[in-house]
Amino acid sequence: MSAAVSPGLGPGDKSKAESGESCIPIASDLDIIKARQTGRTEASKLGFSSTDLTLIATAISELARNIVMYAKEGEIVVRLVRSAEKQGIIVIARDRGPGIADIRQTLQNGYSTSRSLGLGLPGVRRLVDEFEIDSQVGQGTVVTIKKWKTR
Amino acid sequence: MQVPILKQGPYLIATIQSALSDADLVQLRDDIVLRVGRLRSTGVIIDVTALDVMDSFATRTLRDIAQMIRLRGAETVIVGIQPEVAFSLVQLGLSLAGVATALDFEEGLAFLDRQHKGAGARVRSSGERSMRRE
Numbered sequence: 001m002s003a004a005v006s007p008g009l010g011p012g013d014k015s016k017a018e019s020g021e022s023c024i025p026i027a028s029d030l031d032i033i034k035a036r037q038t039g040r041t042e043a044s045k046l047g048f049s050s051t052d053l054t055l056i057a058t059a060i061s062e063l064a065r066n067i068v069m070y071a072k073e074g075e076i077v078v079r080l081v082r083s084a085e086k087q088g089i090i091v092i093a094r095d096r097g098p099g100i101a102d103i104r105q106t107l108q109n110g111y112s113t114s115r116s117l118g119l120g121l122p123g124v125r126r127l128v129d130e131f132e133i134d135s136q137v138g139q140g141t142v143v144t145i146k147k148w149k150t151r
Numbered sequence: 152m153q154v155p156i157l158k159q160g161p162y163l164i165a166t167i168q169s170a171l172s173d174a175d176l177v178q179l180r181d182d183i184v185l186r187v188g189r190l191r192s193t194g195v196i197i198d199v200t201a202l203d204v205m206d207s208f209a210t211r212t213l214r215d216i217a218q219m220i221r222l223r224g225a226e227t228v229i230v231g232i233q234p235e236v237a238f239s240l241v242q243l244g245l246s247l248a249g250v251a252t253a254l255d256f257e258e259g260l261a262f263l264d265r266q267h268k269g270a271g272a273r274v275r276s277s278g279e280r281s282m283r284r285e
Contacts, residue, residue, distance in 0.1 A: 029172045029174055033172060034171045036204055037170070040211070050235050051234075051238055052260070054203065054233075054235035055206065055235075057203065057204045058239040058243060061204055062243070065207065065208060101213070115238060120207065123244050123245070126242045126243065
């Protein structure tokens, strides 16, 4: 887990879409569905098991939900990794919302500032292989998750 | 996409047919809680077989529905949670504690029938008492 301030916060630094990268703008509950369906479709190209596909889609759903709930808008970037050693999916959830003051506390099970969630980020963390969060109060939050395909 | 709610004897059956937005889920909650009173239903089956993802909001809303229905004097059973979805719910740390679940529609119906028979005092009108599957 890194709690460092990321230089590339916010949707402003939208890097050029590489091959195999999709960017889904998130601004409403409908976009949550779109994001997780995109993630599932992309991940299925790597031949993930149906269980893994569901875990990935669920994790994306939670991240997109956090954006809608706390930041109102942001984006989800889905990227496939196909190198010789590793195959997997990277999902980046980025917003320019209020940011998180105490990341450590947020990652504790059961902690939430919104009465409606409570399990958001710690739950997402359990669904994936790698989890990273960069956040700065007043600037925004970037959550990066990775799921590797087991051979 | 709205969820159709059908009346079958003393029961209401809501079959979710595709991914639901938050607004759809809230709509389902409000419709079903209203209708359970209007139609004097004693049981509700919510079929989630078609749901490929149940995130925190969907799970919480289903739990809310079941609790609200119980406060209205009826029972809810959620049927058709897929194995992958069950796994992700557990990983996510979400539970449907206190909510009845069944493998599929058939089992859900059998569960409600048992509840229905066993709870004579709770049945609202004697006319509905002997009603079973139509």
